[in-house]
Amino acid sequence: MKQFEGKNMLNFVKELPNDDVCKEYLAKYKWQDGFKCSKCEGTKGCLKKGFKYHCYNCHHVESATSNTLFHKVKFGLQKAFCIVFEMTTSSKSLSSTQLGARYGISQTSTWFFMQKVRKAMESSKKYPLKDLVHVDEFTVGGKEEGKQGRSYNTKKKKAVIAVELTNKHQVKRVYIKSIDDYSCKSLTPIFEEHIDTSAKVFTDKWRGYEPLKEIYNITQIKSNNGKNFKKLHIIIHQVKSWLRTIPTHVSKQHIQKYFSEFSYRINRSQSKKTIWHNTIIKMIKQNPITQKQIIWKLN
Numbered sequence: 522m523k524q525f526e527g528k529n530m531l532n533f534v535k536e537l538p539n540d541d542v543c544k545e546y547l548a549k550y551k552w553q554d555g556f557k558c559s560k561c562e563g564t565k566g567c568l569k570k571g572f573k574y575h576c577y578n579c580h581h582v583e584s585a586t587s588n589t590l591f592h593k594v595k596f597g598l599q600k601a602f603c604i605v606f607e608m609t610t611s612s613k614s615l616s617s618t619q620l621g622a623r624y625g626i627s628q629t630s631t632w633f634f635m636q637k638v639r640k641a642m643e644s645s646k647k648y649p650l651k652d653l654v655h656v657d658e659f660t661v662g663g664k665e666e667g668k669q670g671r672s673y674n675t676k677k678k679k680a681v682i683a684v685e686l687t688n689k690h691q692v693k694r695v696y697i698k699s700i701d702d703y704s705c706k707s708l709t710p711i712f713e714e715h716i717d718t719s720a721k722v723f724t725d726k727w728r729g730y731e732p733l734k735e736i737y738n739i740t741q742i743k744s745n746n747g748k749n750f751k752k753l754h755i756i757i758h759q760v761k762s763w764l765r766t767i768p769t770h771v772s773k774q775h776i777q778k779y780f781s782e783f784s785y786r787i788n789r790s791q792s793k794k795t796i797w798h799n800t801i802i803k804m805i806k807q808n809p810i811t812q813k814q815i816i817w818k819l820n
């Protein structure tokens with residue numbers, strides 16, 4: 522059973538035609554480096570009917586979906602695989618309402634599963650942005666939509682964005698972080714998690730960046746209504762218009778997950794061939810999360 526590649530939906534359905542084949546796919550890649558029992562850590566066992574692994578040491582039987590983000594998927598693995606396919610291979614994905622209708626699943630179940638996919642799309646923080654990086658803040662929701670720069674409207678959700686550009690000023694990679702305010706304390710995490718200290722960073726003249734100059738190579742220039750940060754503002758525009766297409770309300774509590782999803786696709790736009798498979802692998806490696814954890818953001 523080979524790794525699925527590409528963006529062709531018909532090939533996808535041909536290669537993964539039903540829940541059983543999808544389970545086989547999951548089992549193959551879950552245990553591709555060998556089996557390790559989740560109960561006793563034993564490594565000896567055998568694959569049983571239904572793609573379950575039987576541990577010889579403690580006789581625990583583990584399913585292909587347990588200890589992964591596919592744990593307790595209510596609507597079958599093929600539909601789950603299809604939702605991951607839509608979320609990774611398209612440029613904008615679809616809303617939970619649209620995907621639910623397409624696959625005959627309730628909007629709520631679709632939404633919960635999509636939150637799990639978004640969990641797998643969170644950055645590993647292992648590959649910070651390098652070279653030329655532009656940073657700016659923006660807001661989502663509320664009135665005055667589209668205005669650039671900082672807003673103090675409390676209904677708006679605030680965010681900070683960092684974009685790595687090639688020397689020809691093309692967008693290479695993007696990270697976005699939801700923030701509570703524009704203080705240095707709130708602006709620091711995107712630097713610590715996503716920007717290499719060697720990067721040449723450009724920001725606007727906002728004083729919140731000042732203290733970060735001690736560690737980072739930051740040049741502050743006038744934004745000139747965004748003209749000096751053209752590519753970055755195109756990305757901001759894209760993320761805002763994408764969020765507007767989502768009919769369900771995106772609360773402040775959950776918005777970070779949508780930012781992660783948006784950045785995940787941009788950062789992998791050069792690897793669309795393998796993006797679906799690699800996301801499945803990420804979902805296999807992550808521990809399961811419950812609906813409660815999703816609602817209360819305990820993950």
Ligand SMILES: [Zn+2]
Pocket residue numbers: 558559560561562563576577578579580581
């Ligand atoms: Zn065991």
